Amino acid sequence: MKAITILGSTGSIGTQTLDIVTHHPDQFRVVGLAAGSNVTLLAEQIRTFKPEIVALGNETKLAELKDAIASCPHQPQILVGQSGICEVARYGDAESVVTGIVGCAGLLPTIAAIEAGKDIALANKETLIAGAPVVLPLVKKHQVKLLPADSEHSAIFQCLQGVPEGGLRRIILTASGGSFRDLPVEKLSSVTVKDALKHPNWSMGQKITIDSATLMNKGLEVIEAHYLFDLDYDHIDIVIHPQSIIHSLIEVQDTSVLAQLGWPDMRLPLLYALSWPERIYTDWKPLDLVKAGDLTFREPDHDKYPCMQLAYAVGRAGGLMPAVLNAANEQAVALFLNEKIGFLDIPRKIEAVCDRFLSQNTSEPSLDDILAADQWARQAIFDC
Ligand code: NAD
Ligand code: MG
Numbered sequence: 001m002k003a004i005t006i007l008g009s010t011g012s013i014g015t016q017t018l019d020i021v022t023h024h025p026d027q028f029r030v031v032g033l034a035a036g037s038n039v040t041l042l043a044e045q046i047r048t049f050k051p052e053i054v055a056l057g058n059e060t061k062l063a064e065l066k067d068a069i070a071s072c073p074h075q076p077q078i079l080v081g082q083s084g085i086c087e088v089a090r091y092g093d094a095e096s097v098v099t100g101i102v103g104c105a106g107l108l109p110t111i112a113a114i115e116a117g118k119d120i121a122l123a124n125k126e127t128l129i130a131g132a133p134v135v136l137p138l139v140k141k142h143q144v145k146l147l148p149a150d151s152e153h154s155a156i157f158q159c160l161q162g163v164p165e166g167g168l169r170r171i172i173l174t175a176s177g178g179s180f181r182d183l184p185v186e187k188l189s190s191v192t193v194k195d196a197l198k199h200p201n202w203s204m205g206q207k208i209t210i211d212s213a214t215l216m217n218k219g220l221e222v223i224e225a226h227y228l229f230d231l232d233y234d235h236i237d238i239v240i241h242p243q244s245i246i247h248s249l250i251e252v253q254d255t256s257v258l259a260q261l262g263w264p265d266m267r268l269p270l271l272y273a274l275s276w277p278e279r280i281y282t283d284w285k286p287l288d289l290v291k292a293g294d295l296t297f298r299e300p301d302h303d304k305y306p307c308m309q310l311a312y313a314v315g316r317a318g319g320l321m322p323a324v325l326n327a328a329n330e331q332a333v334a335l336f337l338n339e340k341i342g343f344l345d346i347p348r349k350i351e352a353v354c355d356r357f358l359s360q361n362t363s364e365p366s367l368d369d370i371l372a373a374d375q376w377a378r379q380a381i382f383d384c
Helices: 012-023 039-049 059-068 081-090 104-115 125-141 151-160 185-190 206-214 216-229 267-275 307-317 321-337 345-360 367-383
Strands: 002-007 028-035 053-056 077-080 096-099 119-122 146-148 168-175 236-240 246-252 257-261
Touching: 002 012, 002 081, 002 104, 012 028, 012 039, 012 096, 012 267, 028 039, 028 081, 039 053, 039 059, 053 059, 053 081, 059 077, 077 081, 081 104, 096 104, 096 267, 104 119, 104 125, 104 321, 104 367, 119 125, 119 267, 125 146, 125 216, 125 321, 125 367, 146 151, 146 216, 146 267, 151 168, 151 216, 151 246, 151 257, 151 267, 168 216, 206 216, 206 321, 206 345, 216 236, 216 307, 216 321, 216 345, 307 321, 307 345, 321 345, 321 367, 345 367
Parallel strands: 002 028, 002 096, 028 053, 053 077, 096 119, 119 146, 168 236
Antiparallel strands: 168 246, 246 257
16 A cells, blocks of 8 residues: 655646545555645545645635535644645655646645655656756655656656666657647637647646647656656657657667557556556556557647747756746746737747846756746746
């Protein structure tokens, strides 16, 4: 029985992780839960999973949460705010912490978990992208495991099992192409938030769905792959694969290519991040290649989606640039979701913010440098 804590328990990643717990009560036990402000769902999760400790990001909803669980025989310790979430992350005998908070808000809780010796099931890619210069040394220092739960990186990690050290030569990240993959470029300027939120293959939180539509998600995943697998950017490629059946591939030294396949279902990478190096039996619908049908591939269109090349450039610059890119993207996506800017303003604004910061980049930033760059970029977007 593995004790786990879930950060972002009310989101897409969080609820899918809890679904795994529901189906494997003999394998997993929930120690801690943390969420932003969805009190109704968090209260329901407290009743069902009986965590020892809970944190609510939005302090103003504390009374509402207490009210919602007043009649519940199980009363967990309840904390609030960022410090409360960090406390949940480091709490008790949880072996693994699933990071399902969206955005750089997950950085400090992830660091807290690592410092407390917890293994990380990493869904929250923004944390690694912004914080790698600090997070990776801490992972080493505390000898914890950073296990990818992003589907592409889980695929790469699964393919790497049994590949000898130094055997990896190239990573091929697959991309669905997002909501506008079949829309001509000239139509992109007038797309709406509602259109952008219609992902063809995956049901996910709003932010990552917009990231998928701009292909920034794939750009962020290139940087994530660089940090997770220590491969240079010249050896990380992107290919559009509209069916999302092949979740990514690796090429090894002798040119053999290995792929991981499955239906688009985040529970599989989440389960593997929690069960590695074991495999746990599930009764999920097995992949049927005939039903999956044709698997097709094409080059990504960099003119239509400039975010990918921007991410490569930022990744190569390293230091604080990925933190700036990430924060600018988070802010631009939030502005788009609030209908304050258009879809094509997203890449334009992010690039302008990155250009402005470039001369201030430093190669070995501290945590304070990262947090300051993050704040700077969130503000700078308004003047770009
Ligand atoms: P989501 O919006 O569905 O859920 C986000 C969760 O984080 C919610 O529980 C919310 O309450 C919580 N949260 C948000 N802001 C917070 C804050 N400031 N403090 C505390 N809690 C906060 O998002 P999601 O789609 O589940 O994505 C979560 C992370 O996983 C993202 O980093 C995303 O890139 C990554 N990811 C998601 C998927 C997916 O299928 N959803 C796939 C791969 C990677
Ligand atoms: Mg992914």
